[in-house]
Amino acid sequence: MRADRLLSIMMLLQHRGRMTAAELAGELEVSTRTVERDFDALSGAGVPVYAERGRHGGYALLPGYSTDLTGLTHDEALALLVAGSRASSESTGMGPALASAMRKVVAALPQPHRTAATSDAERVLVRQEGWLPVGEPEPEVEHLAAVQRAVFAGRRLRIRYQAECQEPRWRTVDPVGLVSARGRWYLLATREGAERTYRLSRMREVQELTELADRPEGVDLERAWQERRARFFAARTVRVRLRLLAGRRATLAGAARGIITEVADREDGWLLLDVTFADVMYAQSVLWSLGADAEALEPPELRTALAERAQAAAARYATER
Secondary structure (H helix, E strand, C coil): CHHHHHHHHHHHHHHHCCECHHHHHHHHCCCHHHHHHHHHHHHHCCCCEEEECCCCCEEEECCCCCCCCCCCCHHHHHHHHHHHCCCCHHHHCCHHHHHHHHHHHHHHCCHHHHHHHHHHHCCEEEECCCCCCCCCCCCCCCCHHHHHHHHHHCEEEEEEECCCCCCCEEEEEEEEEEEEECCEEEEEEEECCEEEEEEHHHEEEEEEEEEECCCCCCCCHHHHHHHHHHHHHHHHCEEEEEEEEHHHHHHHHHHCCEEEEEEECCCCCEEEEEEEECCHHHHHHHHHHHHHHEEEEECHHHHHHHHHHHHHHHHHHHCCC
16 A cells, blocks of 8 residues: 555646645545655655745655656546546545546646646546436437537537427537536536526537637536526425335435425324425326325415326226226
8 A cells, every 4th residue: 555655645746746745645545744755755765855934844756757657648547537527535435536547647748638628628528417307318418529629619509409498599608517417418507697507418510610718727627517406496495394104215315305394294104204305206206106105285286286187197097998
């Protein structure tokens, strides 16, 4: 493990330049004292490292020193860097190992490829959580390659986009980045300065323009995605009061946005809950799937919609064939 950590220190310094002991310790998840001992070991092994004291000091490699681990091309490194965003310490337990591997990938590249690959990788994000908790399977995405080219090239896009329950119409947008969320692709963009999110499966035509996109420097795609997703939920969240068979609680909890209150109902084995969903339609879908094990109490429009749906289903199945 120490040999791997020493190599990671070299990669970090080669890629980022001077770093403090505290910064290195945080990156490597060790103590500052461990970092100091590692630098003594590197120096003893002949690696040209040095320390600068003072307020703006830190550890660094002598100018011109570099390592060469492999001959990865820009596209190969980009594929690994993008794939790296699929994993996290929370989801896979491989966070530290993955971070170490990514440092080596980046540091192994020649400088021109390194800059291009890291810049491109910052424009693609892969996440397990979707725009909505569940949904229908993603239709085939026809224009992913074209949109990806424009995102990497930093050029504006003209898209013929079909929003939900609307006819397709043309829009000119400035791409910010691509996000794959639970297998669905989204384009984060701005349109006339306003933030917009477009689902790629709803793009009917795509044209890459010659104009450069208006993309702010230093965009944190992870933060942008989470902020837009949070605003989307905040605008659409609906609160539902319902009765639920206690044995189905886990199913409900996995589909709802959150459980606000929960008490035992007067009927044995049942719960009375206040729950939030992304919207009324989604709440209707979840409660319908629970069948007779759930009863919506509020809001009235949800209860009415479920009753009408049940009546229609009963009438259909009562018809003799």
